[in-house]
Amino acid sequence: MTTSPRPAAPPLTERQEARRRRILHTAAQLASRGGFEAVQMREVAELAGVALGTLYRYFPSKVHLLVATMQDQLQLFQEQTRKHPVEGEDPGARVADTLMRTFRGLQREPQLAEAMVRALTFADRSVSAEVDQVSRITGQLILDAMGLTEPPTREQLAAVRVIEHTWHSALVTWLSGRASIAQVRIDLETACKLLTMD
Amino acid sequence: MTTSPRPAAPPLTERQEARRRRILHTAAQLASRGGFEAVQMREVAELAGVALGTLYRYFPSKVHLLVATMQDQLQLFQEQTRKHPVEGEDPGARVADTLMRTFRGLQREPQLAEAMVRALTFADRSVSAEVDQVSRITGQLILDAMGLTEPPTREQLAAVRVIEHTWHSALVTWLSGRASIAQVRIDLETACKLLTMD
DNA sequence: GGGTAATCTAGAACACGTTCCAGCGTGGCG
């Protein structure tokens, strides 16, 4: 578990920031159509108006690119959720509802979701820092939904981990057509029961 | 979830069965060295002594090949486990121990595990039947460990699903170096608490 | 044993992720 030798991102100029956004936007757009395989690096470069080499300078692989896209999308969800938190008494129910809401958000662009999740689970060690970041955002989403007034206990953190595992795996199962949305909801609700044990 | 249009595998001749085994064995061997990327279709074909086209006739893609390899390995574990079941009073603990035992089995060939799990999570819809089969074996492994004397309740089945999600996702997290074995054990034990609720 | 349909082989060919290179622009520094 050593930190990867990433030399602390150099600050980007405005033009560079714009290029980065253009690339991410193009990737999301292509993914929204044909999913993972429709995101072709040559095409992303061309549509974003950068050279292939430049694309690779910004995102060292297709997986990096799509994981960054997921970070982006998740952050949007997180902001939405913070502005309009789920109502309800039971913390477990709030967490389950929040995740289902995120789920429906992904469902709105199923191909995009497919691309991002495929990238996320296919990622090897060279992407682990970025994947970890996604995981941190997801965990925070859950913690937010719990609406804690004091720091979480060890048991609560353990439960959050299992909920996160369930979330990821259920997502994969749904995307590959092996589980219905109803089933995903049941799985999430089952995992969330861990929050209200003893 | 309709059944895929698979026209019921035609029976294989002895030579064909041997070829299939040879291919699977070669794939596992190559995977045991360099993991997912070391399994190169040309090399599998050559080492297994079949033409590339034949390899593709038996396994329509690299992912199919590696998922089949996982089926194979899991079945071996299942047999082992049935011969030597885990001892213990608490069903939850038995399940957690059984999965940890399987985990250590995978750990013995980490590269092979990496290859199989990457294939499993990268699989798209065209492989869903095979992935489902793997999922079924895993579920059965858990049910076996529970040592039920009567058919499982709805709640128990729901818990099994969450445990399975946790298992898969924890495996991925460990393989990408983002979680330790100790953490995996904790996650599995947490999920297994669902078995002994209410 | 002969005929035939399915299967296997060798190898070329194609697609897409990735790498590499030569040259052009650009922004900052003396």
Add this chain to the structure above:
DNA sequence: CGCCACGCTGGAACGTGTTCTAGATTACCC
């Protein structure tokens, strides 16, 4: 202003998964 370092461009090139084809081999039926 001249110069330099760096990032960007266009494009070629490479590796590996996958597909395709023509011919050899095999399995099976009569």
